[in-house]
Structure formats: C-alpha cells, structure tokens
Amino acid sequence: MLGRIANLVERGFWGGGRPRVVTGIAAAGDAQGTATGLTGDINVVASATATSADGVRLPKAVAGDMVVVHNADDGTISVWPATGDSINALSANAEYTAMTTGKHCLFIAISDTNWRTWLV
Numbered sequence: 001m002l003g004r005i006a007n008l009v010e011r012g013f014w015g016g017g018r019p020r021v022v023t024g025i026a027a028a029g030d031a032q033g034t035a036t037g038l039t040g041d042i043n044v045v046a047s048a049t050a051t052s053a054d055g056v057r058l059p060k061a062v063a064g065d066m067v068v069v070h071n072a073d074d075g076t077i078s079v080w081p082a083t084g085d086s087i088n089a090l091s092a093n094a095e096y097t098a099m100t101t102g103k104h105c106l107f108i109a110i111s112d113t114n115w116r117t118w119l120v
Helices: 002-010
Strands: 021-027 042-048 055-057 066-071 077-080 096-099 104-109 114-119
Touching: 021 055, 096 104, 096 114
Parallel strands: 021 042, 042 066, 055 077
Antiparallel strands: 066 104, 077 096, 104 114
C-alpha cells in the first residue's frame, strides 16, 4: 500500500511537492477534543495509550485535501474529524472506527466539511 501511495505522490496529488510525513505518532484521547491532532500529509500512528478508544484528529476539511493515516499500533484507533466536519456518512463530529491494526486509510476532503475514505 505505501508503494501505491508513493506513486500517487509522484503524480502530484500533493501539489507536485513532497508530502509531509510524520512518524511515531502516539494516539491519545477518547474524544474529538482530546485526540492527537494530525499535522502531516502521511501520518504513521506508532502507539496508543492504555485504552482502545484512543485516537487521532484530522485537520479541518478543505475540499481537495488528502491525508493518509497508517495504523502501525497493535490495536484499533479512532479517527475523529475536526469540529463540525464529518467522515463518510457519519454525523458531524462522529469518530471513524475502522482503523484496525495494520490498516492504511486515505482521507479525501470532498467538501469543506466532509472527508471520504479509501481503506486498505
């Protein structure tokens, strides 16, 4: 999967430049306001704290933006949208819970308030 992402990057999905890759992210918090905020274009979650509800939070959706999250932790992590945003058909501010161990997800902002997912 990461090879496919590299191919997408080379074709200019991040404005022709190299994406910001952030590794070693620790998922934390069991709510939107306390989840770890993501700062990279490609984000590798390496660990979570004690609970299975630990998560990360996407940046504010801007139509056309893309963010990759890879779960390298040994448990499921939650992915929260920014306040007022939604993921797929979930209600605003609801967590996305399909990020089990080893999963990669491309989040694509299809509007300024909604992210859609491509989970592998």
